[in-house]
Amino acid sequence: MFRSTNQDSIKLDARRTRDSNINGSTSPPIDPVNVLTPDRRSSFFKPQLTLKSQRTLYDASISAQSHKRRDSLEEDEMLDSVGSLEFYNRKGSKVASDAFDKSAGSSQSSSSGKKSNGSSSSSSKASRTSRVIGASPILKQNLPTDVMIIVDSRPPGMKHNLDKFDGKQYTEFWHLETEESRKLIEWNKLEFHRQNRIFELFLVLRRFRVNLKRMVTHYGPAFKNAKNLTPNHNADYQKTFIPLNALFDYLEKLVSKRLAPAFDNHFFVNDKYVLEVFRNWIVKLESDYEYISRSLVYLAKVSASESVKDWIERVSKEDPFAINNQYLASAKSLFLSYFLQVFGPIRLMFVDLLKLYQKLEDQQAIDLATEIRDHLSKINLISDYTSNLNTKIDLNEKLVCTDYLYLEMVDLFNKDRKMRVPIDISSKSISTWDPSILYLLDNYFLPLAKSESRGSVVYTLNKTPIALQYMTAEAQSDGTPKYLSIKDSGNRTSHIFRFEKKDSPTAFTNFVKDLPIYRTELFKKLNNSHELKLINGTSFLKDVVKDPFPMPPIEPQELDPVFNAIQLAKFKPNSMPPIAATEVLCIDCFIMSSEWHFIVGASDGLYMGRPDQPTTWKKITSHHDVKKLIVLDHSMCFFQSGDSLLKVPISALVKAFLDNVQAQSSCEVVKKMINSFEIGSQQVRQGPYKLDSPFLFCWKDRKIEFTAVTKETKYRINFKSMKATFAVTGLQFLYPDEFVISHVSEANPIFYISDLNSMANTHIHKNDEEDKDFKARLRNQKPIATFKYPLSNSPGVSGDYDFITVYSKSCMFVTFNKENKTYSRSRNEIIRFNFNCVQAVFDPQDGSLILVGEQNVEIWNIHQDRQVKSELTSCFVGASVRILSTVPGKVIFSVVQGKSGMNGRENQLILHLRKKRTVK
Incomplete structure (x- = not known):
């Protein structure tokens, strides 16, 4: 000592x-x-x-x-x-x-x-x-x-x-x-x-x-x-x-x-x-x-x-x-x-x-x-670990947020947070122009209502902060007054501002000039963690309905992951004639002769081909509305056509692919009248042993049916059933021995966790009367998915984990108390989204939470340390975004991007998301 x-x-x-x-x-x-x-x-x-x-x-x-x-x-x-x-x-x-x-x-x-x-x-x-x-x-x-x-x-x-x-x-x-x-x-x-x-x-x-x-x-x-x-x-x-x-x-x-x-x-x-x-x-x-x-x-x-x-x-x-x-x-x-x-x-x-x-x-x-x-x-x-600390303190003293999560989103006291000098302006309401002040940060645009209360100036943030990546700005700088129109495509809102100060004409002009500069700086930060690889960009055309709030493009193009994927591809959109005017709905892959092959489920059947080789793609079945498909053990393909669940051996699909014929006759109906299905691994106790086996779950309304599907039994189907409390809207597997069922009841999203050993249902983070804010926040949201995040990789920590519950507008974290057998919040953090989330995927290997809207994808890094705030690490935009494969490690999207195709249709790009090997 x-x-x-x-x-x-x-x-x-x-x-x-x-x-x-x-x-x-x-x-x-x-x-x-x-x-x-x-x-x-x-x-x-x-x-x-x-x-x-x-x-x-x-x-x-x-x-x-x-x-x-x-x-x-x-x-x-x-x-x-x-x-x-x-x-x-x-x-x-x-x-x-x-x-x-x-x-x-x-x-x-x-x-x-x-x-x-x-x-x-x-x-x-x-x-x-x-x-x-x-x-x-x-x-x-x-x-x-x-x-x-x-x-x-x-x-x-x-x-x-x-x-x-x-x-x-x-x-x-x-x-x-x-x-x-x-x-x-x-x-x-x-x-x-x-x-x-x-x-x-x-x-x-x-x-x-x-x-x-x-x-x-x-x-x-x-x-x-x-x-x-x-x-x-x-x-x-x-x-x-x-x-x-x-x-x-x-x-x-x-x-x-x-x-x-x-x-x-x-x-x-x-x-x-x-x-x-x-x-x-x-x-x-x-x-x-x-x-x-x-x-x-x-x-x-x-x-x-x-x-x-x-x-x-x-x-x-x-x-x-x-x-x-x-x-x-x-x-x-x-x-x-x-x-x-x-x-x-x-x-x-x-x-x-x-x-x-x-x-x-x-x-x-x-x-x-x-x-x-x-x-x-x-x-x-x-x-003073933040730049402009005094300015931020001054803003914080005057700031009032109608929703405390607004300040969490802005992350004002982040040490890297940049803030531009604000401008005083008027904001258009229904019938008047109200005093406002605009703050431009390196992540958000803040329109604040300006008022006086008890002799002091108050700035009220009563609207959702506008994420720069989803913001479009149009300015009318000629004459006086000057006008600024802001469109928030994420929250699907518009704002109109009027600048009337004649004594400072350059203040408005310089503020408007800084908007694209700050937006570009943001995309530079979001361009280092993930990248996209084009699987197919020429074979499929899709009818696209123009959105009244289209996402603004990422500029410059060199910062757009979709643009970079196209540039690196051998065959770019429109370089080859398309094979079908159909919408791609799902995808999976398998290895044959040491080469990856992809099976695509579309609105008019199944297609097969090799990545970035559009000439190899062929139609192999004519089933309608193939919503979901899963390849198991590289030997069996399960897919849903309409409301029917079918299976077909991969060998039959390969033969049809090589012979240039269709494999319609090889497809066997497994179950009719289903809403959807899922396949995942579960541990089931048999006597003193726990057996690990893939299980197939399918559901219709409140009825859930399940069966083990193994290669050893030649994927023989032997359904058992259970009844859910409410109509099932989705199901996710939580390895090793749990699964989550999602419901909506009286406009409230619900996640129940269960397992095949006890068949008991436990409500994840059940709301009580004391948590009124949380209960009100979830109302009218949809349950998207629940994921399990093991924290055992942390030094000295064993068996600890979080459940990540994703809803349409927010995400939060819960943990299981073994003593009380209850689920409760494990982190104070609530991630509030800047858009309406419709799909989500989580990769526990690197803590990446992938959130998908109708026109965008965001990737968040969820830290294993519960005290460390999650951060947005990547983002890309495009029309009609959809997750085709939700398997961690082979997450695949489709997005409409680029020039219009024939007959008003546009190329549907199939893109594989992967982590960059070198992060700057």
């Missing part, structure tokens, strides 16, 4: 010399065995590691460093510990003052022959004040008579009331008259400035302490006792006020126990003592400030809701510290900005102190001030 190398001996000698210089005496030899070196101190914040994932994360990174921070605030949004940090005793904070204790008592220690153990005896406490003044660079006996008179004439008992902040500066606190101040300046101007500056530091720290005490003693308990103030009220309290309590305890030790004795009744303060104590305090704070900064920004984000702002105003009227006190921060500032910016002014104070010490030619003080300034710079860098 302790080091005794030569390097450490040098450090100890240097420290011994330093203590000697400060105290004016020679310290006895310091035993290295009993010295707690600064880098060996325990951290003052300790995560409450109740979860395995928390322990793993904390072990992986003991202290949060700025260069290890993740890309997003919400991603890093507390890491594993904001909201569960606790303060514990830290002996390291006593190093500086212990040095003074040892030095001052050195003669006594030498005579007794005993080494000081750093304990706080009653005699050392009583003499601490005299030691501090004795170590001051100003000795009373060396003062001129007139200065001595000024010092001796100060009132007795000049102590600081730490719980009452009156803002008194050095001269006012010590009751110095103008003439007395003049005499002190004439005696030693630099020393007078030194005392003023060091007093000002203590003043700022006292103000910091009182404001922080207001939060933990008044607003914290009030927030905790409030009911349903935020959607995740208890979690929000843990993430914000628990870390603030820890910070207050740590600051209290600095101000009350270390610094106050040095300032009380001391006209000349020992600034080196103050600097050493503050240096040791700030060093330890820096190593843990990552956690605190997360809680402070999260507090600002939580406070953006109108309900919380109203609550702050009500509770502030009962704030005992702030009544008739103009020197303390406002309640609104405490929640939104004060603590985020508190260390900025302190750093500037040390910049000034450093200049003063250079004039004094005090090298020891210069070194201390320089070190403190550098640590404060790093802390401010952690605080």
Whole structure:
């Protein structure tokens, strides 16, 4: 635990010399065995590691460093510990003052022959004040008579009331008259400035302490006792006020126990003592400030809701510290900005102190001030991990969101979030033009309603933020007023704005010019994770109904994955004559003679061919409306034609393909009158064993039938049945032994989880009356899919997993509690979509959640760490997008893209989605 190398001996000698210089005496030899070196101190914040994932994360990174921070605030949004940090005793904070204790008592220690153990005896406490003044660079006996008179004439008992902040500066606190101040300046101007500056530091720290005490003693308990103030009220309290309590305890030790004795009744303060104590305090704070900064920004984000702002105003009227006190921060500032910016002014104070010490030619003080300034710079860098921080804080203070998820979508405090200077404008409503302000970020366009409330400006985000990738802008810049038309193809809405300021004609023009620039920058970020490969782009033509809200193209084209796939293909659209005017509905593949072959299900039958070889494609059956097909073991094809389920051997399809005939007669009807079917692996218990086998499920209304389908039994069908609670709308397999059934009941989406061993149905995340917001949010949404995301790949985590539940407008995460046998939210995050989702696929290998709308595809990276926010990594657009294959690793889409084909029809491109091998 302790080091005794030569390097450490040098450090100890240097420290011994330093203590000697400060105290004016020679310290006895310091035993290295009993010295707690600064880098060996325990951290003052300790995560409450109740979860395995928390322990793993904390072990992986003991202290949060700025260069290890993740890309997003919400991603890093507390890491594993904001909201569960606790303060514990830290002996390291006593190093500086212990040095003074040892030095001052050195003669006594030498005579007794005993080494000081750093304990706080009653005699050392009583003499601490005299030691501090004795170590001051100003000795009373060396003062001129007139200065001595000024010092001796100060009132007795000049102590600081730490719980009452009156803002008194050095001269006012010590009751110095103008003439007395003049005499002190004439005696030693630099020393007078030194005392003023060091007093000002203590003043700022006292103000910091009182404001922080207001939060933990008044607003914290009030927030905790409030009911349903935020959607995740208890979690929000843990993430914000628990870390603030820890910070207050740590600051209290600095101000009350270390610094106050040095300032009380001391006209000349020992600034080196103050600097050493503050240096040791700030060093330890820096190593843990990552956690605190997360809680402070999260507090600002939580406070953006109108309900919380109203609550702050009500509770502030009962704030005992702030009544008739103009020197303390406002309640609104405490929640939104004060603590985020508190260390900025302190750093500037040390910049000034450093200049003063250079004039004094005090090298020891210069070194201390320089070190403190550098640590404060790093802390401010952690605080200012977003560009335009002040602008974002200003926006957040004024912002009110009608839906708290709007702010989650925008991710305002992401460290990479860029924000353009806004413009004031008018927004067209039904009958009037309303005051508005437009903010352009690097991910969203925000039209905010502008109003005044209680004498302050309020920006209300009452509409869904407009994703840049789905935004089309048209401007009319000639004349006055100027107009801007915004079309949001994702949410299928339009906005019209009017700009009437004649005194700033370029503001509107420059804002409009920046719209495509920001959009291009967004697509550059979304062009690094996935790519598309063209399987077939010439064989099939499809009738396309023009959408009134078409997706805008990705520009420049080099950033469009569909365009790049076409450019890399051997046969481009329209380079070969089509073989059919039909709609491709599904696809699967198999290997024959070491080559991949694809089977396509279309509205008029089955087709087969090889990738990017359009001349090989042929029609092999004439079944109508082939909605779904699955190839099993490269030997059997199951497909749905209309409402019938059929199977056909791959060998029969290959023979028909090679002989240029159709395999209609080889197709066998398995089941009639079905809505859909699915095939997946399930573990079924047979006696003491669990057997892993593929199962086929098909359903009609509430009836579900299932059978094992194996190569060993030649895919013999032996259906068993079960009845669902409601009409079945979909089914997904969750390996190894579960499956999920989706329903809609009274406009509410429902997922039931079941298994073949118990046949029991359990409602995933059943809504109760307390979760009204969640229940209202899901109403009228459709259940899309549920996926299982094992988290066992995380170091030290075993058997942990999330269920990802996808609905038409949002996605959330749940986990299973084995003790209570209930499902509950596992992450606070809810992903709100910018479009209507109709299909979804999840690849657990890389955590990619693929969401498909009618004209677009989004790919999200879901992190295994539950505390890290999900992020959009890729996107592409096109008409009539459809997932043809949902098998992870061979996800295949169809999209209409490019020039119009003959008879008003357009080429249907079949594209394979794959992860880029090299990510920039």
